[in-house]
Amino acid sequence: MAGWRLRASYTAPVWAAVSAYAEEKGLRVLWLTRTASQVAHIASEIGCMPIYGRRLLCIHETVSKVEQRRFNAACRVVRLSGRCPYYPGRPSQIKAKTVGEIKDAGRKSVTCPYELQLTSMPYSTSLVATHKQLSVVSWLLAKWRWTRERTILVLDEFQNILKTVLDLSKDAISLATLRKAAAEAARYGFRDISSSLSEAYQRYKAVDVDEAEVENLLPSFEELFEAGHEIQARKLEENVVPASYVLSVADFKASLGRQKPLLVREGERVWLESLADPGEELEKILEGWRTVIAMTATMDAELVERMASTQVTLLRAGWPFDDNLKAYIVSGLTTRYRDRDVELYEDVRWLIEQSHGMRTLVFLPSYEFASMIQKRLSDAIAEQRGMTQEQVEATAAEFAEGGKTLLAVFGGRLAEGINLQADLVMLVGMPFARPSPRTKKLEDKLENVFGSSDLSRLHGLVLPALFAAVQAAGRAVRGPNDRALVLLVDDRYRRLTKHLPRWFRDLVSDKPVKLTDVPILLDEWLSWMKSV
Secondary structure (H helix, E strand, O other): OEEEEEOOOOHHHHHHHHHHHHHHHOOEEEEEEOOHHHHHHHHHHHOOEEOOOHHHHOOOOOHHHOOHHHHHHHHHHHHHOOOOOOOOOOOOOOOOOOHHHHHHHHHHHOOOHHHHHHHHHHHOOEEEEEHHHHHHHHHHHHHHOOOHHHEEEEEOOHHHHHHHHHOOEEEEEEHHHHHHHHHHHHHOOOHHHHHHHHHHHHHHHOOOOOEEEOOOOOOOHHHHHHHHHHHHHHHHHOOOOOOOHHHHHHHHHHHHOOOOOEEEEEOOEEEEEEEOOHHHHHHHHHOOOOEEEEEEOOOOHHHHHHHOOOOEEEEEEOOOOOOOEEEEEEEOOOOOHHHOOHHHHHHHHHHHHOOOOOOEEEEEOOHHHHHHHHOOOOOEEEOOOOOOHHHHHHHHHHHHOOOOEEEEEOOOOOOOOOOOOOOEEEEEOOOOOOOOHHHHHHHHHHHHHHOOHHHHHHHHHHHHHHHHHHHHHOOOOOOOOOOEEEEEEOOHHHHHHHHOOHHHHOOEOOOOEEHHHHHHHHHHHHHHHHHO
16 A cells, blocks of 8 residues: 655645646546535536436435435436436536536436436536445446546545444435334335334333344345335336335335344434444455556554555645644543543533633533533533534534534544544543444454454554544634634543554654643633633
């Protein structure tokens, strides 16, 4: 694995080098990033064609409202039955870059926006899309009329792809979907399937643990698949959107194969997951391309090198600014689960209250922990579990207005991909994953890769936690005029500093600060900020 370090905003310089090489060798470039908004931004910056998902571009009055899990099947049935007024329409090449512009073009020409996009694809030598396209990349290449062997794959924010791979999750389905599938099957006369799904729902609901491997109680794939397609056809006859919950369960059943599902519970939300082999999933992503370029500020390069046989060029994004960010380790406090008591919560409350006059962003180990702290503060906003995009944006806007401390959660919706300019960031605790059947499976698989339980724990538990903390810290400084002080508040950071990304490690002071001395440090930082 070759590696280089980038110091500045890297999109333009990387694109200049990659596109020049591609043109010289007669290749094309597929650039994948994390979100649709980033797709639009990159497409505008470097001039390549954006590719968005079919559901995001859908303008059908009812099908567009179907959730992602059932959307593709419902859309396909509506299209093939001639019930979509926009499909196929009159597809032609377009120059639109944003989702809104492509939708407007579709409405004006009475043409499916996705078909407009597909018509323009073969004439483009470079595409930018989200990481989600990796699951359908063979289909995407077929529509592009191109091959992996003649394509340079650029993976922006590669740490998110690696995080997904290490999460082991291949597919997931909620217990709410099982309940709806049972009701749907009963309504359309599939009583045996309905009875089996109802029993599975009740037994899974009764499992009172946060995470556990459970028996596969679902009907066979063949039964679910045939019933789901018949339900779709009958809904179409009824002039109802042909989205089938039973077919969603069939898809999940297929992903399980012969393995047992993993039941996961977070508060009121309960779902089942099918688990994947991380090495196999990573190899599927990386193999076959002419060249793979991975860009990230936080990534475990050794893990990728051990798990993947494909040659990858790693571009490490360093800190693009000078003294905009300073970091200190705060000693005298730890959030280890066994040490969580009233005294700990009071210490964290006291620490946060020392940030007088500073816009303060606090990351905490869990939603429950955040709730305990919010109850002890007079004026704080707390991230909630399962927030929608609209709620995320509203929370960020409220924080931007000033006057309130924002309590966020490591690994939550506010920890990545959002700007939360702040004067002070407190990383309270280490975001280690809780011991569970999933983490045990991951450690076992990585022990086979590294041949060592210590290295397995380092790469499967420690480094992901440190990288999650660094990602959270970066929310506060998004431009050259932003400045922030970062406090790593947990005794465990001190012995793990050597494992931090080099660019962030260089920003951390060599001398830890005692918890009781934090007010002095904050006064000094506030004075410095007022002087610049």
